[in-house]
Amino acid sequence: DAGVIQSPRHxxxxxxxxxxxxxxxxxxxxxxxxxxQTMMRGLELLIYFNNNVPIDDSGMPExxxxxxxxxxxxxxxxxxxxxxxDSAVYFCASSSSGGARFTQYFGPGTRLTxx
Amino acid sequence: xxxxxxxxxxxSVPEGAIASLNCTYSDRGSQxxxxxxQYSGKSxxxxxxxxxxxxxxxGRFTAQLNKASQYVSLLIRDSQPSDSATYLCAxxxxxxxxxxxxxxxxxxxxxx
Numbered sequence: 001d002a003g004v005i006q007s008p009r010h011x012x013x014x015x016x017x018x019x020x021x022x023x024x025x026x027x028x029x030x031x032x033x034x035x036x037q038t039m040m041r042g043l044e045l046l047i048y049f050n051n052n053v054p055i056d057d058s059g060m061p062e063x064x065x066x067x068x069x070x071x072x073x074x075x076x077x078x079x080x081x082x083x084x085x086d087s088a089v090y091f092c093a094s095s096s097s098g099g100a101r102f103t104q105y106f107g108p109g110t111r112l113t114x115x
Numbered sequence: 116x117x118x119x120x121x122x123x124x125x126x127s128v129p130e131g132a133i134a135s136l137n138c139t140y141s142d143r144g145s146q147x148x149x150x151x152x153q154y155s156g157k158s159x160x161x162x163x164x165x166x167x168x169x170x171x172x173x174g175r176f177t178a179q180l181n182k183a184s185q186y187v188s189l190l191i192r193d194s195q196p197s198d199s200a201t202y203l204c205a206x207x208x209x210x211x212x213x214x215x216x217x218x219x220x221x222x223x224x225x226x227x
Contacts, residue, residue: 031213042219043159043203056214091158095213102147102207104215106158 004107012113018080021110023092035091082114121218134191144209150189151203194225
């Protein structure tokens with residue numbers, strides 16, 4: 001079975017540009033999570049969805065960040081406009097309410113560099 | 116005070132020794148506890164979960180939970196160089212069914 005798929009794997013952009021990160025969760029999983037990982041702040045939860053509905057977005061740092069999940073197999077995290085402090089590795093993870101309790105499966109991540 | 120605290124390390128142990136990783140958490144209502152392993156440049160992967168006080172063993176790994184002390188630990192027996200990684204402790208906060216709060220991780224190096 002395919003795991004969580006993220007694209008792109010690496011993104012280099014200039015300050016002020018729009019960045020869109022993509023995630024395909026494991027088929028059948030009804031929870032999807034977006035995390036950001038930096039050396040300074042570690043792994044932080046940004047937002048999570050249940051059955052395509054955003055449940056908690058309190059971790060989204062500011063209005064420049066937005067996330068959508070138009071269907072069960074696709075989600076996007078958008079940053080507009082991007083800033084150098086957004087440079088980090090962004091992970092998507094998914095889990096199933098029918099599976100082992102709270103086990104989250106992580107994608108390979110997108111390494112974002114904002115110049 | 117951070118919600119989930121870990122010693123950042125680095126922690127170095129010789130091959131074959133027992134590596135002991137510790138984690139404390141501040142939310143007394145937390146019910147589920149996890150250890151993830153993250154190799155450099157890779158994504159976190161779950162290696163252990165524990166929900167009840169006491170010990171849980173899986174191969175060379177043992178997770179220990181003491182809810183009264185708000186303490187979780189991971190023991191790795193017969194450590195191998197391939198165990199060298201960052202180990203992340205994660206807990207579910209009370210009032211949330213699915214979220215995880217992660218510690219900052221402990222970097223472990225197993226010396227051949």
